[in-house]
Amino acid sequence: MDFYTLLQILIYSIIATSAMTLFSYAVSTSAREVYKEPVLLAYILSSFHLEATKNLKIILGWVLHFLIGFGFVIGYHFLWFHELLEISWSASFLLGVISGIIGIIGWIILFKIIPKKPNIDFIGYYLQLFVAHIIFSITAFLIYKLFL
Numbered sequence: 001m002d003f004y005t006l007l008q009i010l011i012y013s014i015i016a017t018s019a020m021t022l023f024s025y026a027v028s029t030s031a032r033e034v035y036k037e038p039v040l041l042a043y044i045l046s047s048f049h050l051e052a053t054k055n056l057k058i059i060l061g062w063v064l065h066f067l068i069g070f071g072f073v074i075g076y077h078f079l080w081f082h083e084l085l086e087i088s089w090s091a092s093f094l095l096g097v098i099s100g101i102i103g104i105i106g107w108i109i110l111f112k113i114i115p116k117k118p119n120i121d122f123i124g125y126y127l128q129l130f131v132a133h134i135i136f137s138i139t140a141f142l143i144y145k146l147f148l
Helices: 003-031 037-047 054-081 089-113 122-147
Strands: none
Touching (some): 003 037, 003 122, 054 089, 054 122
């Protein structure tokens, strides 16, 4: 993969992760719950007794969130570039479903390994997370289809 393609994938992942995050923040606000992935990642980092300020943990939460999004889009690119999966609406929806399941499993594991769980509605969080990943994958598909 050349540098230009990697840079494009990085930009697409930022756009897709931002769309997903906007959805999570909107649901978080309307449900009056903390469904904000970067904030929850900062909470998890705090549980590991990371020697850092609260602001640094929040920044690290954002960085981790966008790095994970980048990893997903690299995976999508691999599947699309090698024609293991067609570049289509239905395939992007399927990728969103799979990504949502992976995301939920990841969060379940993270919440299991920390001693004090956040005070959130976990079922609500996982439902919105599932939909957020579908939004993520469809956004990645649209950007990828238009520009790569």
